[in-house]
Amino acid sequence: MTAIALKMLFGERAKVAMLVSGICFATILMVQGLSLGLGILATSYATAVNLKAPIWVASPLIDQVVMNNQPLLDTDVYRVRSVEGVAWAARLFVGGAQVRVVDRGGVSQNVTLIGLDTQTLAGAPTEFIAGSLNDLRQTDAVIVDASAMARLSPDPAVPLKIGETFEMNDRRARIVGVVQTSAATHGQAGYVFTTYDRAVQYVPAQRKMTTYVLAAPMAVHTAAEVARRISDATGLNAFTSDGIRKSSARWFIRNSPVPFVIGLIVGIGFAVGTVISGQTFFTFILENTRHLGVLRAMGTQTRRLARMILLQAMVAGLIGYGLGVGIISLVIAVAPANSPLKVQLPVLMAVLVPVLGICAVAALLGIRRMARIEPAIVFRS
């Protein structure tokens, strides 16, 4: 009867096309909405991904890496080092700066400036495309992430090169290395890495300049355990790297309108898909009332017919879902590299659930209708 159910479905080409289109459209809206949302969310904790440190210590008022306007005292790094189980601790500067590539006639662009501990360069990114970390010891040296090399250039097709200089807050900086960062920073052209001492020269002076203290546990301790000890001993907020990412994401969800907008897109996708598909499938069932009645009269159990209807809805739904995923994947494939839109398996799985839900709703409408069909209908002309 499975084949019969599918033939009944695919025999109605116009209905199937409408049904598949509805699901496809809903899938596109939901996948792009969720991908965009997760992409933007990922930029909120990009700094905690790109800097490699097991423990992040921040002011007691700060629990994220999105925006930090509560720096630490310079002495806080010593307090952290003194906590039992801490292998090392290093200060970190994170702030915004304006970059202009004067030699190429570029305009000012915002970057995230990272000042790594001058002695140890602890937490530095590790994936070098050109140059090395030690090159940061040179005068005015900065390391730039690969996407910023293109975006800071007035002509993105001709990215900046090693050795080129630019002005950062009107002070000279020279590119000595290029790194690959795994996550793009939110609303910025990219990352510029330098030493802590040099970073604080690039930005206006303040009484407190240490944005975070990065730390690592001794081998015998876990990061979570040592982070807890740091919090207890210093009163500062200490997180594992995973903890600060999650905390940053939560902060972003609470404080940004983006999740609401994304939720709206996903909700509209779900609603549109449900309405189009539900209505179309219900019409399909209505138009097949007589044939379903014939099958019932000939001895098909109601439960079996319900399974056939569910199968029809699910097959149409999965085709629409596959088509939608294919189309959105093509769109994402041709999107700019720095676009936050990425096809992610969890998103595809997350969208599959409401798509199956839409199909279940559509099938339920059809099954309710079918269950009310009297087999005696077949004798009516």
Place this chain on the structure above:
Amino acid sequence: MNPAFQLCSVDKSFGSGESWTPALKQANFEGQPGEMLFLVGPSGCGKTTLLSILCGTLLADSGDINVLGNSLHRMNDREVTSFRARHIGFIFQQFNLIPTLTAEENVSVPLLIENKPADQARRLAAGLLEKVGLADKCREYPARLSVGQQQRVAIARALVHEPSLVVCDEPTSSLDSATGHQVMELLRDVARDGKRAVVVVTHDPRIYGYAERMAEMEDGRIQRWWNSPEEIAAAHAETLTERRQQ
């Protein structure tokens, strides 16, 4: 011989309050295996209601409904549905073939309902289509068949699972006279070959000559029986003369 079916004192009404309409009033009806039994009467007299109750597609309000040794009125919906799948073949006025299935697939549906393997169902369906003269139409969709061919497909579908009771609702009303006679000859063979009871509800006097017994309904109950072809012939001489002339 045990009757193929026996309906005793069956009542059935529709609606309630002012719209309450009695369709059957203490109706009695019975048929024997291997006989072609006609049920005739004016429109609205309850023929289709009686047929629906006989084949278990409609529940009676009261009365005993014994079909092929089973008391349908004591079965639940699931049991009646299974009973229909195993024992009853349907032939409808409008054929009711599923338009998106080929002739062969339409015929194989009753076997698939009984969970027969698809290839076996298809083989049996093809064999039966050959018997009704449609061997070359197996892969055709109903829309590409003439009305006579469609009705023959419907007959093949009604017989493919070898039911003991075949119910036919106005089987010739959509057919021209010649095709109607072909279909009735086929149905008469069906009754004789398989010892099946074939019940035909009809308005079509052109086919009365195929009946072995005939019951006339009026006002929700059987009013008259003609118990042999001769009695039927005598009662409907004018119509049968017309048929012979054709």
